[in-house]
Amino acid sequence: MKLFNNVSRLGACALGLMLFAAPASAAEFGEWDVNADARLTSEEFRTNFEEVGVFNAWDENDDLGLTESEFETGLGDDATAFNTRFGDNAFGEWDVNDDNRLSNDEFYNGVYASYDSDGDKIIEEPEFGDIGDDIGDGGFWDV
Numbered sequence: 001m002k003l004f005n006n007v008s009r010l011g012a013c014a015l016g017l018m019l020f021a022a023p024a025s026a027a028e029f030g031e032w033d034v035n036a037d038a039r040l041t042s043e044e045f046r047t048n049f050e051e052v053g054v055f056n057a058w059d060e061n062d063d064l065g066l067t068e069s070e071f072e073t074g075l076g077d078d079a080t081a082f083n084t085r086f087g088d089n090a091f092g093e094w095d096v097n098d099d100n101r102l103s104n105d106e107f108y109n110g111v112y113a114s115y116d117s118d119g120d121k122i123i124e125e126p127e128f129g130d131i132g133d134d135i136g137d138g139g140f141w142d143v
C-alpha cells in the first residue's frame with residue numbers, strides 16, 4: 001500500500017511538471033475547441049483568433065478593412081514565412097469580392113480556410129499545430 005501511494009505521488013508529480021512545462025502563451029487546441037469534440041469549427045476558430053488581435057492591430061485606420069498596404073505592413077519581416085505557408089497571393093485569394101480590401105469576414109474566413117489543409121471545413125488537431133507556432137513568439141501572427 002505504501003509503495004502504491006509513492007508511485008501515484010510520483011505520477012502526479014510528473015503530470016504537474018508536464019503542465020508546468022507547457023508555455024502559458026501557446027495556443028492550445030483543447031482551449032480553442034470549446035465543446036471538446038476534437039473539431040474546430042470556423043466559429044470556434046474565429047472567437048479565439050479574434051482574441052489574438054491580429055486584424056485590429058493591422059487595421060491601422062480602424063475602418064474594419066485591411067488594404068494590401070496595411071496587410072503588408074502588418075506582416076513586415078514575416079512576409080517570407082507567411083508566403084511560404086500560404087502562397088504569395090493570399091491577400092488576393094482571401095479578397096473574395098475583389099475590392100482590394102479584406103473585410104473582417106474575408107480575413108477570418110481566409111485564414112481559417114488556409115489552415116484547413118484538407119478542405120473539410122473543420123480544423124483538426126494536426127492542422128492546428130501550425131496555428132500554435134504562428135501565434136507564438138516570432139510567428140507571423142505574433143502582434
Ligand SMILES: [Ca+2]
Pocket residue numbers: 033034035036037038039040041044
Ligand atoms: Ca469543437
Ligand SMILES: [Ca+2]
Pocket residue numbers: 059060061062063064065066067070
Ligand atoms: Ca484599414
Ligand SMILES: [Ca+2]
Pocket residue numbers: 095096097098099100101102103106
Ligand atoms: Ca474584399
Ligand SMILES: [Ca+2]
Pocket residue numbers: 116117118119120121122123124127
Ligand atoms: Ca480539416
